[in-house]
Amino acid sequence: MIEDLYIQKFGRSPEVIAQAPGRLEFIGNHTDYNGGPVLGVAVDRRVSVALAARSDRQACFRSASMEGEVCVDIDSFAPLSGNESWANYPLGVLKELISAGMPIPHGFDMLVDSDLPAGAGLSSSAAFELASGYGYCGLYEFELDRADMARVGRRAENNFVGMPCGILDQGVSAFGDVNSLVKIDCEKELFSRLTLPDDVHFWVFNTAKKHSLVDSLYGTRHQECMEAHRRMQAPLPQAQNLAQISTAQLSEHQDLLGDVLYRRALHISGECERVLAVESALGKGDMATVGELLFESHESSRVNFENSIPELDILVDALKESQHVWGARLTGGGFGGAVMAVTNGQFGQADAEKIVAAYQEKFGQAATFFHTTTGPGASQGQLSAT
Template identity: 30%
Template sequence: MTVQELQKAFVDAYGKKEDAIYFSPGRVNLIGEHTDYNGGYVFPCALSFGTYLLIRKNGTKEVNFRSVNEPEVIKVSLDKITEPLAKGTWANYLMGVFTQFIKRGVEFKEGYDILIWGNVPLGAGLSSSAALEVVTAFALNDQMGTGYDRTELAKIGQKAEHEFAYVMCGIMDQFASAQGKKDHAIFLNCDTLEFELVPVKLNGIKVVISNTHSPHKLGDEYNDRVRECQLAVEQLRTVRPNLNNLAELTQAEFDEIKGAITDPIALKRARHVVGEVQRTVDAVKYLKAGDIETFGKLMNASHDSLRDDYEVTGKFLDTLAEEAWKIDGVIGSRMTGGGFGGCTVSLVKNEAIDTFKEKVGKAYKEKTGLEADFYIAEIGDGAKKI
């Protein structure tokens, strides 16, 4: 939809024009998966598609939530805004953000009419939920004049997901949506939140996102991985009492003390995290040096680890990655996002893109029965007012 079409939809829904329009993007993570809640490094970039929010103060004590993507209209009184609706209700993401502002002492004296529309493919692992949380936080921050910086808005979005969507996500998705910059990726330390915007210069190469159309629903399986990593830390503390998270360990340090992890599943999860943190640090170094070939090899190794040690890929993601690796001109390919369905991200030479789409798409359909979609990723800016 165009902005003009969204404005018309708002008037059709509420009878009056919106006060303001905001946008926040989805993201793709180039490397560094399931490291964020373990205090490690990630390397995401914001995308050009995301979520739009139109808002107007309505002079009542109610907040009205509508989405172009969803049929129901949800009305919530301000005195009930901190109480989650039924699990899975889309408005919970926005209500969670309102709640975080209230917890910070912000008082909402009147309600809002809100209309949402997003063009992030749902269930694709490109952070449609984070885009929704961050656009809401950005809008309320502007409307209420609270002056929170982008990092604080990312934290607000993360807490909303924890408390209202019940997914114990790390900070990466919300951070990328808030802090993204056109043609840059974000090298983020998820422990300290220190970050560097790194130019993504891929001469003759494009970032291609391949959608399995096997939607992922993060929840119990994701939270299981969080718990398994926490168990690994607890067992490692028997020999290293001051350990806070897995990402503090170098590969050599981990190899020396990994015997303290007696749970075999926790050991596999920890092995992935420690290795993935190192791969991410190395990948950024090679990107800065212009060595894209080695960057691609690290992407492939990341997928292998996510498949074998973290066990979050599955048939659909593995098929896309393995078929991509067969194509001459593919620099690297891996799953991106939480896993359990969703998307892969690939670096593909310009001259190989048509072949990539044709051959990977054909093989994927033959092996899974599903049609894959392919998007040429444009790296865009973070949250903004339109």
């Protein structure tokens, strides 16, 4: 338990604990920062934090999985680099909450622990941000609703960490629930839940591969989308973002974009249309159609957005040929990472092992996998009774 770990690390008991789940991007790849809709699922694995007040003005961070401590002055801190950069996630949230009016009469010691598999596309960064936010609010008796907490996490990652993400990760971590998908209208930042049918399971296959330029590639795709929208404003000045432009309109004005920008924009517009089609199919309990749309989403990532890699494609192709699999696609930003498979309950360990065996035969190295289910959203936890 994180309380016991906290005592080991800091020599005293925590005053507040909080947790937030990782998330799987169900469908809506890169639509969030383009103002489109997206569907995500909060999983049953999470990041937990524990905090207690200090008597000085220092904020000190420790990790259950690493040695050492990172300390800053809460009255004057800036983004950290190198081995200390992991603390930028809770520091960015702290900065945003201070800006929102949270009082900080004293410093604190924070411990973070996680059972989220590294590099598996579950957005541990957003979970860390949301868990930190709820931990701070518990320690300093400050209140924010779920939507505002998600916005705080997103701003922390944009402004302090320096990643131009949308609100997908933080929104799903905040609003997730058991047996539910989270739908986010990213333009209006509206959050709702869709009920999943019974017997829906998630299997995550992790390639453990990351493109060495993943951060710069993410930023490049962001810039390409902004440029595509800028060019499309000439014929469509009313379109405030790419999500408001249909695939038919893109085709009509393809000459304005050129091949690369057209394909980037086509992925975004197509994803927005697929999200709405998935919502409609879920309303009918039609998981076969949902699965087809997931496969289509991955193909668009491969061809149009070019944020897949051969390792991800091989996994998706193998899953497409497997029984009891409704659909599969890369999950997260892409350029490596993991594939999400949506299956029924008859897909099991032996089936997953066949997938990774095919992967190893192709690439000469193993992929890992795990099974997960839906889980609750971020919250302040309860300390054990003494």
